[in-house]
Amino acid sequence: MRQDAKSKLALNTYTKLMRGTESVTARVGRKMSDAGLTISQFGVLEALLHKGSMCQRDVASKILKSTGNITLVIDNLEKQGLVQRERSLEDRRYCTVLLTEKGRGLIEATFAEVEAAIVAEMGVLTDEEQQTLGKLCKKLGLREG
Template identity: 35%
Template sequence: MKQANRTTAPVNDVEKESLHLWMVLSRAYQSVVSLINADIQSYGLNPTELGVLDFLYHSDEPQPLQKIGQKVLISSGNITYVVDKLEKKNLLARRSCDNDRRVIFAELTEQGNSFFEGIFDQHKQAIVEAMAGLTQEEKLVVIPLLKKLGFAAADKTV
């Protein structure tokens, strides 16, 4: 059996460090997300559901489903599914807009508000523990660097 020719151009230092950074960043992200998702799942939620509850909890008024989807970074079809699930759990309620029948608002129920207040401190602590691999000083160094990396990548995708 003939082997495929797998010759590639030599990797220079910029390419090598970029590839290494990608691997390290990916593995760190997966490890942190795994810890945080386990915490979220312990409340009977998925990360998107928690994101919706968090957004509504910190909003001063009911929010249109479209805006919730934009803030939580999910599609219009998915926001309907997530809201359905949260509504079945009696954590949020829908209501129609008085001025435009096409617009549907969502707001936390009393049960949803109490539920979120009951889990938020524990969830916040899970995030703190997931980030405990860095000192406070290291966090202050890495945050602006990751922002810079993210903004530069976002500029290339536009």
């Protein structure tokens, strides 16, 4: 294959990857916004639900966002009474973030919805295709950045 054609293939693949992902994200994200949550808010609540309470820095790294960002997202979740901050006693630099009852109820229900949506989205691919897609995406993610 000539360099020119290789380049065309790469651009083409990249575009399809972006469009496809965007498309899936939009539809899955709808389930979150239906529940009154942004994608980031959902990410934070989901991390707390499945990994348990943790400090803000850990929340940030779980959902791949900056710490400055997390402060605001948690501010907004706190205003809605979905999470609660607790300044750590051993090391006062840390804030432990924990789900309230209300937050737990909301994220459990919403997560179920989102999970169903994801299963539906992926359902257009056979199991084997999903495995292939996963493998290829993992390979793409592995470069150093």
